[in-house]
Amino acid sequence: MSGLEVEDLCIHYGDTTVVDRVSFAVDAGQSVGLVGESGSGKSQTALAILGLLPDNARVSGAVRFAGEELLGGGEAHLRRFRSRRIAMVFQDPALALNPYLSVGRQLAEVLKAHRLSNGGPLRRRIVAALERVGLPDAERQFDRYPHELSGGMRQRVMLAAALLDEPELLIADEPTTALDVTVQAQILDLLDSLRDEMALLLITHDLGVVAGHCERMLVLDQGRLIEADDTLSVFRAPSHARTRELLDASRGSVGAVADVPEPRRIALNVNSLEVSYSLSRGQTLFAVREFGLSLDAGETLAIVGESGSGKSSLARAVAGLVNPTNGKIDFRGEPLPAGTSARPLNRKRAIQLVFQDPAGSLSPTLKVHDILEEPLAIHEPRLEADARRRRIFDVAADVGLDDALLDRYPHELSGGQAQRVAIARALVLEPDLLICDEAVAALDGRVQNAVLELLKSAQARTGLAMLFISHDLSVVERLAHRVLVMYLGRVVESGPASQVFSAPAHPYTRALLAAVPRPDPLNPGGKAVLSGEAPSALTPPSGCVFRSRCAYAEARCGEQVPPAESVAADNNRHVAACLRLHDPELNGPVSAPPAERR
Amino acid sequence: MLRFALGRLLAAIPTLLFVVLLAFTLVRIAPGGPFDAERGLPPEVEANIAEAYHLDEPLPKQFFRYLGGVLRGDFGPSFRYRNYSVTEIIADSFPTSLLLGGLAMLLALVIGLGAGVLAALRPNTFTDRAVMAVAMTGISIPIFVVAPLLVLLFAVSLGWLPAGWTAQGGGRLVLPVLALALPQVAYLARISRASLLDVLGSDYVRTARAQGLTTAAILRVHALKPALIPVLSYLGPAVAAVLTGSVVVEQVFGIPGLGRHFVTGALNRDYTLVMGLVILYAALIILLNLLVDILYGVLDPRVRTQ
Structure with missing residues (x-):
C-alpha cells in the first residue's frame, strides 16, 4: 500500500x-x-x-x-x-x-x-x-x-x-x-x-x-x-x-432575475468619476478613472472586477465614504455632494451599504435588536417606541431572522445570520439604493443563495436599486440585470447581464468568464487564458489598461485609451472598450488566441 | 536609514522645545519658590537673591535666558545646592544610575526573555504557571518592599553581600541591581510569553511545521524575531525609566544616583535642576524611541520598505 x-x-x-x-x-x-x-x-x-x-x-x-x-x-x-x-x-x-x-x-x-x-x-x-x-x-x-x-x-x-x-x-x-x-x-x-x-x-x-x-x-x-x-x-x-x-x-438554483419595473426611473447617475489616493513620495494611485454608470430604480447593476480593479473605491465614493477627486454623482436627478458630512440626512438615509465581512461590520457590543434600532434612532427620532419596535420586528421577519435572535450579540450568530442582520440594518431605513460590497463572498454556497434570494425579494418589494460589487461571476449571474466589468480602474465592458455572459466582447471579460470553474466534470471551465497578474494600479499601462495581458494587443493599443463602443450596431446597451472590438480575429474562439501574439 | 534617523532627530527639536516650555511653566505655577524659608528673609536679601538668579526679570526673558544657556550646554546654577551647577550635579550622579540601570536591564532581558520563551513553549503546564506566578508576584510587590527584603535576606541574615553603597568593590552593586531588575524581569517575561505564543499560533509557524522544521529551528528562524517586536515597544520607555535611577532603591541602599534628584529637586523648587532633569529624561525617551523605531526596521522588512 x-x-x-x-x-x-x-x-x-x-x-x-x-x-x-x-x-x-x-x-x-x-x-x-x-x-x-x-x-x-x-x-x-x-x-x-x-x-x-x-x-x-x-x-x-x-x-x-x-x-x-x-x-x-x-x-x-x-x-x-x-x-x-x-x-x-x-x-x-x-x-x-x-x-x-x-x-x-x-x-x-x-x-x-x-x-x-x-x-x-x-x-x-x-x-x-x-x-x-x-x-x-x-x-x-x-x-x-x-x-x-x-x-x-x-x-x-x-x-x-x-x-x-x-x-x-x-x-x-x-x-x-x-x-x-x-x-x-x-x-x-x-x-x-x-x-x-x-x-x-x-x-x-x-x-x-x-x-x-x-x-x-x-x-x-x-x-x-x-x-x-x-x-x-x-x-x-x-x-x-x-x-x-x-x-x-x-x-445556483436561484429563481430567475425579475424584470426592472416600468416606467424606468433613474436612481443613480455617475459621470466621469475619478477616485485617487495620494501616497507617500508624491505618488498618486488612480483607483477609478473616467467612470460612468447609470442605474434605474428596481434594477441591479453588478460591478465585476478582480482585486485592484477599483470596484470598492467606486462603491465608497457613491456611498460618500471617500471623496472622489473628480466627476459627478447624481442621485434621483439631483447632484450628490461628495463625502457623507456634506450630505443632508435624508440623502444618507436613502443610500445604505452591506459589507463583505458580516461579523466585522456589526458592532460586537450591541445586541441585534439595538443594531437594528440605531439607524431608526438617528433618522427617525420622533418615531414612537411602539412603532419603532414594530419596524424592527418587521424588518427582521423580512430578512428571515427569528425573533429569538434579536436578543443575541453578533458573535453568537452564524455567518449567514450576521449577514441577514447587516442587510436588515440597511433595509430598516427603506433606502432607495443599496450598495452591496462583496456581500455574499464570505458565505457558503447554500447560505449565499438564500441571501441572494433575500436581496431579490427585498428589491421586488420596495423597488430599490442595487449596486452589487463582486468578484464572483457565478453570483452575479444569478442576481444582476446589468453587468459592468472593471479592470485597473476603468470600465472595459458593460451591458445586460444575459448578453455579457452569453456573448462577452472584451478579451478581458472573455478570459474572466473562461476562468470561472463550473461544477460540471465534463465541462469544468477554469481555463487559464490569461498569464500573469494585473499590473499595479500605480503604474497602469498607457492606452488600453489591459494591453499588457491581452493576447490581441497591437501597437496602437498603447497609444489611445479605447472608447466605449456598441458591440452590435443595433444595440447601444452592450458596450465594450477595445480598439479591436469589430476585428474578426478578436472574435474567433477564445481558447485559441493567435500563438505568435502570446 | 541615516536620512530617517536624521529626520527624526530634527523632528525631535520642536518636541524638546515644547517640553522645556512646559516644564518651565509648570514649575513656576507650583506654589512656593526655591528661596522660601520658614522665617521670611529680609526683603533686601530676597531682592538680592532674586537679582542674582535673574528671578526679578519678566518670565519670557527668564525663559529665553535659560534656553540660551541650554543651547550652549549650560543648564544654569542649582538654586539649592550652592556652588554647584545643574550640569555638575547630573554629571556627578548620572553615571552611577546609568551603570546600575544598565546592568539591571541586561539582567532583566536575559532572565525575563528566557522565562517568557520557556513559558510560551509549554503553555498551560506547570512551568508556564510557575513562571507566570512569579512574574505576577514581581509586578505586584512594590520595589520599596522588595528592596528591604533583599537587604534583610542577603545582607543581614546571610551576610553574603553588603547592604549599602559605602562598601567597596563590585559586591555593592548586586542587591540594587537585583531590586531594579526584578519588576522588569516580570514585565518582560509576561510580554515575551504573550507575543511568542501569538507567533507560535500563526499560520507561518504552522507552515514551517508542515515543512518538517524542528521546534528549535522554528524558534530560531521563524518565531523569535517577530516575537521581539512587542518587547521592543515596551523597552523604549522602560529603559529610560530604569537608566535614570529609582528614588526608592537609591534611598534604601544609600546610592548617590540621579533618581533622588527628581524628588528633592521638585520639593525644593530647584527650578533649574528640575528642568535639567526633565530635558535629560525627554531627550533620553526620544533617543530610545528612535532606536526602537530603527530596530523595528531592522527586524521587519515591511517597515523597511515604507
Missing part, C-alpha cells in the same frame, strides 16, 4: 466533535477532492494527517502512509513525513509565508531541515525550484519578501517550498480561495502540470474546482463523510441528499 489511508479518524475539542469516524484513502498518483461547507471538518482532517492540529485537539483513529502509522508517533516521527513525503499548501499565502524572512531564506530553511543543503549551491537550486513553479524573474524574487509579491506569486512560492523534496502526496487546503479567479485558474493548471507521479488531496468549498481537477471526491458534512466516489458519478448521481443540496447550491 503506497498511498494514504485514513481510518475512523475522530477529532474532538472538549465535548465538541468536529470530525466523526472518517475513513478514506488516497492512492498513489491519485487526485482526490475533499469538499464541504465551512465547519464541515475538511481542514481539520487535513491538519490531522500531518499532526498539525492545536494541542487541545484530541485525535483518534488511524492515519497510515505507505503502511506506516502517523498518529501518535510524536513530532520526530512526523518530521520524517512532513514535506519529505507529504507536503502541504495552505489557503492564504499572505499568512502562510513568514513576512519577516525573504523568499529564498524560507526555502533554504526547508532544504536545511531535510538535510538537503549539501547537494550543490543552495541559491541556484532554490532559484530552479522557483522557476519550476513559473515564478517570473525567479532570480530576483529570491531576495524579496512576501509582502513585495502578489497573491499569485506568493502561492507559487508556497508550492515551490512544498515540492522541494519531491513529496509523494500534496495536501492543498483551499489553495486558491484567496486568489483572483484568473490567477486561480493559473495556479490550478500549474498544480496539474506539476503532479506527475504525485498524489493530490485538494480541499475546497468550490465544487467547480473539484469538477475540473479531481478524479475522485469526498464530501464531508458536519464532520461525517457522506460521499466518496468518482467525481463524475457524484456529479451525475449523488447518493446523499446533502450532496445533492451542495451541488444544487453550486449550480
Whole structure:
C-alpha cells in the first residue's frame, strides 16, 4: 500500500466533535477532492494527517502512509513525513509565508531541515525550484519578501517550498480561495502540470474546482463523510441528499432575475468619476478613472472586477465614504455632494451599504435588536417606541431572522445570520439604493443563495436599486440585470447581464468568464487564458489598461485609451472598450488566441 | 536609514522645545519658590537673591535666558545646592544610575526573555504557571518592599553581600541591581510569553511545521524575531525609566544616583535642576524611541520598505 489511508479518524475539542469516524484513502498518483461547507471538518482532517492540529485537539483513529502509522508517533516521527513525503499548501499565502524572512531564506530553511543543503549551491537550486513553479524573474524574487509579491506569486512560492523534496502526496487546503479567479485558474493548471507521479488531496468549498481537477471526491458534512466516489458519478448521481443540496447550491438554483419595473426611473447617475489616493513620495494611485454608470430604480447593476480593479473605491465614493477627486454623482436627478458630512440626512438615509465581512461590520457590543434600532434612532427620532419596535420586528421577519435572535450579540450568530442582520440594518431605513460590497463572498454556497434570494425579494418589494460589487461571476449571474466589468480602474465592458455572459466582447471579460470553474466534470471551465497578474494600479499601462495581458494587443493599443463602443450596431446597451472590438480575429474562439501574439 | 534617523532627530527639536516650555511653566505655577524659608528673609536679601538668579526679570526673558544657556550646554546654577551647577550635579550622579540601570536591564532581558520563551513553549503546564506566578508576584510587590527584603535576606541574615553603597568593590552593586531588575524581569517575561505564543499560533509557524522544521529551528528562524517586536515597544520607555535611577532603591541602599534628584529637586523648587532633569529624561525617551523605531526596521522588512 503506497498511498494514504485514513481510518475512523475522530477529532474532538472538549465535548465538541468536529470530525466523526472518517475513513478514506488516497492512492498513489491519485487526485482526490475533499469538499464541504465551512465547519464541515475538511481542514481539520487535513491538519490531522500531518499532526498539525492545536494541542487541545484530541485525535483518534488511524492515519497510515505507505503502511506506516502517523498518529501518535510524536513530532520526530512526523518530521520524517512532513514535506519529505507529504507536503502541504495552505489557503492564504499572505499568512502562510513568514513576512519577516525573504523568499529564498524560507526555502533554504526547508532544504536545511531535510538535510538537503549539501547537494550543490543552495541559491541556484532554490532559484530552479522557483522557476519550476513559473515564478517570473525567479532570480530576483529570491531576495524579496512576501509582502513585495502578489497573491499569485506568493502561492507559487508556497508550492515551490512544498515540492522541494519531491513529496509523494500534496495536501492543498483551499489553495486558491484567496486568489483572483484568473490567477486561480493559473495556479490550478500549474498544480496539474506539476503532479506527475504525485498524489493530490485538494480541499475546497468550490465544487467547480473539484469538477475540473479531481478524479475522485469526498464530501464531508458536519464532520461525517457522506460521499466518496468518482467525481463524475457524484456529479451525475449523488447518493446523499446533502450532496445533492451542495451541488444544487453550486449550480445556483436561484429563481430567475425579475424584470426592472416600468416606467424606468433613474436612481443613480455617475459621470466621469475619478477616485485617487495620494501616497507617500508624491505618488498618486488612480483607483477609478473616467467612470460612468447609470442605474434605474428596481434594477441591479453588478460591478465585476478582480482585486485592484477599483470596484470598492467606486462603491465608497457613491456611498460618500471617500471623496472622489473628480466627476459627478447624481442621485434621483439631483447632484450628490461628495463625502457623507456634506450630505443632508435624508440623502444618507436613502443610500445604505452591506459589507463583505458580516461579523466585522456589526458592532460586537450591541445586541441585534439595538443594531437594528440605531439607524431608526438617528433618522427617525420622533418615531414612537411602539412603532419603532414594530419596524424592527418587521424588518427582521423580512430578512428571515427569528425573533429569538434579536436578543443575541453578533458573535453568537452564524455567518449567514450576521449577514441577514447587516442587510436588515440597511433595509430598516427603506433606502432607495443599496450598495452591496462583496456581500455574499464570505458565505457558503447554500447560505449565499438564500441571501441572494433575500436581496431579490427585498428589491421586488420596495423597488430599490442595487449596486452589487463582486468578484464572483457565478453570483452575479444569478442576481444582476446589468453587468459592468472593471479592470485597473476603468470600465472595459458593460451591458445586460444575459448578453455579457452569453456573448462577452472584451478579451478581458472573455478570459474572466473562461476562468470561472463550473461544477460540471465534463465541462469544468477554469481555463487559464490569461498569464500573469494585473499590473499595479500605480503604474497602469498607457492606452488600453489591459494591453499588457491581452493576447490581441497591437501597437496602437498603447497609444489611445479605447472608447466605449456598441458591440452590435443595433444595440447601444452592450458596450465594450477595445480598439479591436469589430476585428474578426478578436472574435474567433477564445481558447485559441493567435500563438505568435502570446 | 541615516536620512530617517536624521529626520527624526530634527523632528525631535520642536518636541524638546515644547517640553522645556512646559516644564518651565509648570514649575513656576507650583506654589512656593526655591528661596522660601520658614522665617521670611529680609526683603533686601530676597531682592538680592532674586537679582542674582535673574528671578526679578519678566518670565519670557527668564525663559529665553535659560534656553540660551541650554543651547550652549549650560543648564544654569542649582538654586539649592550652592556652588554647584545643574550640569555638575547630573554629571556627578548620572553615571552611577546609568551603570546600575544598565546592568539591571541586561539582567532583566536575559532572565525575563528566557522565562517568557520557556513559558510560551509549554503553555498551560506547570512551568508556564510557575513562571507566570512569579512574574505576577514581581509586578505586584512594590520595589520599596522588595528592596528591604533583599537587604534583610542577603545582607543581614546571610551576610553574603553588603547592604549599602559605602562598601567597596563590585559586591555593592548586586542587591540594587537585583531590586531594579526584578519588576522588569516580570514585565518582560509576561510580554515575551504573550507575543511568542501569538507567533507560535500563526499560520507561518504552522507552515514551517508542515515543512518538517524542528521546534528549535522554528524558534530560531521563524518565531523569535517577530516575537521581539512587542518587547521592543515596551523597552523604549522602560529603559529610560530604569537608566535614570529609582528614588526608592537609591534611598534604601544609600546610592548617590540621579533618581533622588527628581524628588528633592521638585520639593525644593530647584527650578533649574528640575528642568535639567526633565530635558535629560525627554531627550533620553526620544533617543530610545528612535532606536526602537530603527530596530523595528531592522527586524521587519515591511517597515523597511515604507
